[in-house]
Amino acid sequence: MVLNITIGVIIIGITILIHGYGTFYWVKILAKNFQDNQKHFLNTKITWFLIYTAIYLLALNFIEAIIWGVTYYILPGISEFESLEKAIYFSLVTFTTLGYGEITISSNNRILAGLEAMDGVLLLGWTTAIMFSVLQYSIKNLFQNKEN
Known part of the structure; x- marks a missing residue:
């Protein structure tokens, strides 16, 4: 049990690092693009930024789930x-x-699944x-541009 908790905590740490650096990188890209185009930001461009x-x-969440699957x-x-496909699924x-439940792991290792679920809740919430922040900023930017 201690080994599984240790492995789970390590994987959680890795996925949080991926998500942290990944979102920071993306926010920097968005901030640069929003800033450069502040006065001429079109509705279609905002839509594409939201889609991207x-x-x-x-993709970040998928990579994080794959790390758990490989583990x-x-x-x-x-x-x-x-x-590997079944493990990733x-x-x-x-x-x-x-939690469909048609595939389960032995009771000795179920704590890993619980730790992954906790990790997923955190990272999907993140x-x-x-x-939401990007959407909120996009809407704010859209209304500011209509006033100008």
Whole structure:
């Protein structure tokens, strides 16, 4: 159990680093583009920035879930996954807290799934917060440009 908690905490740390650096990088890109085009920011450009932001953030979440899936696949104590695809599928279902339950891991390793679900809730909430911030800034920018 202690080993699984340690592994889980390490993977959580890795995924938080990925998400932190990834979102910081993306916010810098957005800030630069919003700043450069402040007076002539078109509705279509705002829409594309929102679409790109959603795709980028979902890609980060997908990469993070894949890291968990690879972890399940390579750990010697977990034998339920015959393929990497099944491990990643289980990870995605767990990361999103959907939890279909048709694939499970042994009771000795279930604590990892619980830690992944906690990680997923945190990182998906973070993604939602960033997406909301970009949307809020876009709407604010749109209304400011209409006044000018």
